[in-house]
Amino acid sequence: MAAVAALLLAANTAQALEDAPAVGYRPDPSTIEGGLWMAGDKAEQAVKTSPQLVHDAALNAYVRSVVCKLAGDQCASIRVYIVEVPRFNAYMMPNGAMVVWTGLLLRVQNEAQLAFILGHELTHYLHRHALDSMRRAETTSSLLTLFSVAAAGAGVGIVGSVANLAAAGMLFAHTRDQERDADSGGFDLATANNYDPRQAASIWQFVMDESHANPHAEGRDFFTANHPTDAERLATLTQKADGMAAQSWVTNEAAFHSQTKPFLDRWLEDEFNRGEPEESVAMLERLVAANPPSGPLSYYLGEAYRRRNAAGDIDRASNAYKAAIATSDRPAAAYRGLGLLAMKGGDKQSACDSFTQYLATAPEADDRAMIQYYLTQLQG
Amino acid sequence: MRRFAIPTLMSFLLLAGCVSVTGIDAAKPVMVGDGITVNPQVAWASVSLPNVSDVFWTIDGIGLDELHFYTGIAPGQPLMKIPGKTAAEIGTYAATMLPNDVMDLLASSLEKENYQTVHSSGLTPVTIGSHAAFRFNLTFSTPSGLEMQGTALAIQQNGKLDVILFLAPREYYFAHCQPIVDKIFASVQIA
Amino acid sequence: MRSAVVIMQSVSGAARALLLLGVLALAGCTHTAPKLASGDIQWTEPTKRVVVLDPDVALSELTIGGMSEPRADWTSEARTYVGESLHRILVARGVDVVDAGSLDDPRAVQLIKLNDAVGLAIRMHLYISPLKLPNKANALDWTLGPGANMLRDKYGADYALFTNIRDSYSSGSRKVLMLLAAAGGVAVPGGQQYGIASLIDLRTGNIVWFNQMDSATGDLRSETPASKAMHSLLDGLPL
Numbered sequence: 001m002a003a004v005a006a007l008l009l010a011a012n013t014a015q016a017l018e019d020a021p022a023v024g025y026r027p028d029p030s031t032i033e034g035g036l037w038m039a040g041d042k043a044e045q046a047v048k049t050s051p052q053l054v055h056d057a058a059l060n061a062y063v064r065s066v067v068c069k070l071a072g073d074q075c076a077s078i079r080v081y082i083v084e085v086p087r088f089n090a091y092m093m094p095n096g097a098m099v100v101w102t103g104l105l106l107r108v109q110n111e112a113q114l115a116f117i118l119g120h121e122l123t124h125y126l127h128r129h130a131l132d133s134m135r136r137a138e139t140t141s142s143l144l145t146l147f148s149v150a151a152a153g154a155g156v157g158i159v160g161s162v163a164n165l166a167a168a169g170m171l172f173a174h175t176r177d178q179e180r181d182a183d184s185g186g187f188d189l190a191t192a193n194n195y196d197p198r199q200a201a202s203i204w205q206f207v208m209d210e211s212h213a214n215p216h217a218e219g220r221d222f223f224t225a226n227h228p229t230d231a232e233r234l235a236t237l238t239q240k241a242d243g244m245a246a247q248s249w250v251t252n253e254a255a256f257h258s259q260t261k262p263f264l265d266r267w268l269e270d271e272f273n274r275g276e277p278e279e280s281v282a283m284l285e286r287l288v289a290a291n292p293p294s295g296p297l298s299y300y301l302g303e304a305y306r307r308r309n310a311a312g313d314i315d316r317a318s319n320a321y322k323a324a325i326a327t328s329d330r331p332a333a334a335y336r337g338l339g340l341l342a343m344k345g346g347d348k349q350s351a352c353d354s355f356t357q358y359l360a361t362a363p364e365a366d367d368r369a370m371i372q373y374y375l376t377q378l379q380g
Numbered sequence: 381m382r383r384f385a386i387p388t389l390m391s392f393l394l395l396a397g398c399v400s401v402t403g404i405d406a407a408k409p410v411m412v413g414d415g416i417t418v419n420p421q422v423a424w425a426s427v428s429l430p431n432v433s434d435v436f437w438t439i440d441g442i443g444l445d446e447l448h449f450y451t452g453i454a455p456g457q458p459l460m461k462i463p464g465k466t467a468a469e470i471g472t473y474a475a476t477m478l479p480n481d482v483m484d485l486l487a488s489s490l491e492k493e494n495y496q497t498v499h500s501s502g503l504t505p506v507t508i509g510s511h512a513a514f515r516f517n518l519t520f521s522t523p524s525g526l527e528m529q530g531t532a533l534a535i536q537q538n539g540k541l542d543v544i545l546f547l548a549p550r551e552y553y554f555a556h557c558q559p560i561v562d563k564i565f566a567s568v569q570i571a
Numbered sequence: 572m573r574s575a576v577v578i579m580q581s582v583s584g585a586a587r588a589l590l591l592l593g594v595l596a597l598a599g600c601t602h603t604a605p606k607l608a609s610g611d612i613q614w615t616e617p618t619k620r621v622v623v624l625d626p627d628v629a630l631s632e633l634t635i636g637g638m639s640e641p642r643a644d645w646t647s648e649a650r651t652y653v654g655e656s657l658h659r660i661l662v663a664r665g666v667d668v669v670d671a672g673s674l675d676d677p678r679a680v681q682l683i684k685l686n687d688a689v690g691l692a693i694r695m696h697l698y699i700s701p702l703k704l705p706n707k708a709n710a711l712d713w714t715l716g717p718g719a720n721m722l723r724d725k726y727g728a729d730y731a732l733f734t735n736i737r738d739s740y741s742s743g744s745r746k747v748l749m750l751l752a753a754a755g756g757v758a759v760p761g762g763q764q765y766g767i768a769s770l771i772d773l774r775t776g777n778i779v780w781f782n783q784m785d786s787a788t789g790d791l792r793s794e795t796p797a798s799k800a801m802h803s804l805l806d807g808l809p810l
Contacts, residue, residue, distance in 0.1 A: 039643070045673060049680040051521045052497055084497055266499070273498050275471050275488035307484065344476055366501050370479055370514065373505040403705030423706035425696075440713060441692030441704060526684040551678075551685045552716025552776070 020126040021096075023076045033094075033131050040095030047081045047099055054082040054102065054263075062259045063100060063118075066111060070119045070189040074126065086270035088207065092121040094130040105260055106267045107206070107283060109290050111252035112199035115190040123185030129178040183233060187240055196249035197241035204233045206286055213282030253291075261296065268300050277308035288320075298324035299334045306337060314341055332362035336371065348378045402426050404437055413451030414542050415571035416535070421563050434460060443522075445548045445557045447564070453541040459489045475539045479503060479514040482534050482541060487518065495520045495528070508568050511535055515565070519550070529554040533565045544568070601786035601800075605807025606697060606711040608779045612809050614729050615774075620667040621810070622728040622773075624683065626653045627735040630791065645740070645792055652797035653736060660801060661732070664810050669726050679722065682715055686733050689713050690767055693781055711781055719776035731773055734804065736766040738791050764789055766804045780809055 027033035047053060054060070063082060068075035077096045087103040098121055108114050124130070174182070183200075191197050208230040271280055284301040291297060302320035305313040318341055324334040339354035355375050359368060404410060404424040409417045424437040424447070437447040450459045458470035470492045471485050480503065487498045498520040506513050518530035527550040535542045546561045548554040630645040654670075661668045674680055693713055696704045703709060722731055763785065770780040784804050789796040 035643070046525075048675060049677060050525055051527045051677075052525075269499060270497060272484070273487045273491050275469075275492055340478060340480060343478065367480065367503040370503045370505055373512075374478070399702060401702055401704065425704040425706050427702075438704070439706060440689075441696040441707075443688045444692050522684075522688075524684060524687065525680075526688055527681055549681075549685055549688060551681045551718055552714070553685075556716065 020074060021077065021128065023073060025077070033128075036130055037095040040093035040097060043093055044079070044081075044095065044097040047083065047097065050083065052084040054084055056082075056263075059259060059263065062255075063105075063114075066115055067098065067118050067122065069193050070115060071122055074122075078122070078125070084267075084270060086267065086274055088210075090117055090121050092124045094125070094128075096125060098122075098125075102263070102267045102270065106264075106271065107210075107287075108203065108256075109206075109251075109253065109287070110199065111256040112190065112195040112250065113203050114256065115193065115195045116186055116200040116203060119186030119189035120182045121186070122189060123182040124174060124178065127178075127181060127185065129174050129182070133175060133178070180236070183237065184240075187237065191244060194248070194250050196251050197244045198238075198249075199251060201234050201237040201241060204230045204237065208234070209286065210279060210282050213278050257291075257294075264296050264300070268303070272303065272307060277304065277310075280304045281308050293323070293327050295324045295327035295329040295334070296331055298327065299331045299337065302334065302337045306341065314345065317341060332358055332365065335361060336365075336367075339371070339374070343374060343378065352378050398429065400428050402428075409567075409569070412449045412544070414537070414540060416449075416451060416542055416544075417569045417571070418544070418564050419567035421560050421567070439557065440553070443549075445553050446546070447561065448543075448545045448547070450541070450543040450545065453543070455539065459486060459541075459543060460493070462492055465492060473541050477536075477541075479505070479516075479534065479536075482514075482536070482543070483516045483532075486516075486532060486534075486543065486545070490518070490520060490530075494523055496523060497521060506533070506565075508535065508570060511537060511570050513568075518547075527551070531558070531561060533568065535568075535570065537570065601784065601789070601803050603782055603784045603803050603806040604698065605780065605782040606693075607807065607809060608711040608777060610779065612730075612779070616727075616729070618667045619665060619810070620669060620726070620728040621661060621730045621732055621770075622669050622671050622722060622726040623654075623657060623661070623732045624671045624734070625673070626650060626657065627733075628653055628791075629737050631737075631739045633739045633741045649736070649738070649791035649797065652791060652794050653734070653801060655794075656798040656801035657732070657734065657805070659798070660805055661810065666810055669728060671722075671726065671731075676721075676725075678718065679725070682718060682722065683733075685715050686769065686771070687735075689715060689778065690733070690735065690769060690781075693769075693778070694767065694783060697781075698783055711778060713778045715771060715776035715778070717776055719771060719773045723773035729773060730779075730810075731771045732768065733771065734766065734768045736764075736791070736800075736804070738764040738789075740790070763787065764791070764800065766800070768804050768808075770808060770810070780807065782806055782808070 027037055029035075029038065060080065060082060064080045067078055067080050071078055079097045081097065081099045082105070083099055083101055085101040085103055086106070087101055088107050090098070090100045090104055092098050098118070100118070104117065105114070108117065187197065187200055190200070211230075271283070274280070281301075281304045284297065284304045288294070288297050288301050298320050302317045302324060305317035305320060318338065321334045321337040321341075324330050325338075335354045335358035339351045339358060342348075342351035342354060352375060355371050355378075359365070359371060359375075362368075365371065402425070404420050404426050406420055406423045409419050411417050420437075422439065424439055425441075426435060426437050427442065428435045435449060437449075439445050448460075453459060453473045455475045456467070456472050458467045458472050460470070462470055471488050473482075473485065477485070483500050483503055487500045490498045498518060500516055500518050502515070502517040504515050506515055513533060513535040515531065515533055518532070519528070520530070521527050528547055529550050530545060530547045532543055532545045534544075544565065546557070548557055628646055628650045630642055630649050632640045632642050632645075658668055674683065693711070695702050696707065697709070697711065719731070723729065764787070765783075765785045767784070768782050769778050771777070772779050782804060784800075784806070786800065786803065789800050791797045791800060
């Protein structure tokens, strides 16, 4: 652990203007740093009491374990909160509270990618970037906004409301140089823990791809809003990865998937309810392509096509549902998907077969009464 | 520090001028659109916001218990208007939609209105006279984190969609009003 | 379904105050409009205990362009004076005051958010004539529901006091503009102080008293004006 810290400091002394806060450190309330921590405390309180806070013990323990691997001795200074928002974002408060949105957990492909992002956030904290900005008065207005948002109490919805975050002007915004430093620091923390360096660049590749899929500019990523351009990041991180000697790197893909799988239903319902079918399709196409065959992922890809309902989507959805059914962990809902497509397409027999299969596989399904009703209609 | 008054009266009159409130009598059936009448059960206030073509009933006021009527929604139309968003951005009704799709459309429409973490459940067929209709439930929260619940009754008739949607805070208001709302749904008559 | 409450929540605090105030504030005047529900104040214990929720205070600066910028330092100062004044006023009336402090319990947090929503409904439907609800008989008849009992159990208090205060002060450049405009006979909007307060019976959750206050003067960052403002805010408090 100490080696990690030494590596970090050695690699980043040019950018690290402050030593990391000691574990258990609390700044004097009358100082600028004290004010910043107070704002962080209030923002953290809002997160703790938010309806969107994810309480699941196992998931929290898992994400925290990744943070602690990276943070080493500093783990005791960090609180990690998972918030149910279907967008790609994570942020760090000046007082050691870290927030990760479920949309990010849905989009990263493995534990290594998660580690690079969490390492990036940790670096903001360890290098005291917020304090640095405040002292240099480079981002005064956004920090004052931060204060006000935090000072005004929990009622502003800063926790997960995308619109409110935009209005608050990028809560806890950092400068471009700080973001570059955080990329670099995060890279070092993660690779010091054997995470595959090529995964760092992969993240920005997919972020770029997904944002290009959105025809409306509105779907901007908050995580990247003030960051160096995706292209620059991609180049920098690729170069850094190329510079690393080959060794047995890990991605811990299996562990990551088994930890997040129980939440896919809920998080994907959140994703679909955003009503951005192009982005949902792009995301799921990527996840299906990047992972070994997965019943749930293929099913959700089918759902994404079915809901988008563009030209050719009926066939695409049908193929995806069938691919799901061909796996050993097929969700029952894949049969429902086929049934809905068939019913709308006028293929009564096929619809009947699919719905019957669905009800047989999931007799406790939440919408069984409606599916039973469809069957009655089809058979009548 | 000497300061001048802000003409607040002007600002709120502007708002008030766009809103009108009328009484709904408990005893008289009311026609709510597209040939649908309901029995109000209790006295309500009907609030109309003309700039978004929205009419809803309330007992305790905006944000506390709201009974919305989206009637005669034709294919290609969204369930409601949202300032600053096109119909395509909100999502529109299609005559080929099944009840599952209608439930999904309402859920995503609520998110377009800036409600958070909308989840739907309990999709169930119901019969109204000779018409096939369906019910479903919702949970979500407001942007400031107040947890809410909703319940909807929907009917697809003559190629159009009718939805009656009740929304209220989870704390006290939803459970308190639900028996009344259930009776209203049961009282629906379609001409 | 563009619920007004969702519109309200997406505009800034100062703009909401503008939209929601039901009285015209004249220069130098403070207006209050307390409302009382029917029924008497009743205590279950000889110690008349009231739990005071943390005052929701936010002060901002009005810039020359009319923008409102939040000021944490001003807010902090004001909150101290506001809290102290509320305490003094209640204690002077023989009330045993307990501070709620910071709340972690999710249900308690929902009750506070519900109180905000109820407050918004009261401000719209009781104070603004065109928005009055025919079925509400123009009376203070709102509740948080019996869930409020949990606050009674937690603090041993029969009543809870909620307060919400917003104020804005002109920046130096704006003041100059205002003075010039005044010389030329044109009014330029200055800052506006606005507050609401409610007293909740924690046995029923009923709002037994509600007040809306607005003022064109009074600097909450000093003790005396803050105290004066709190006296106005608690106008008609039945304790």
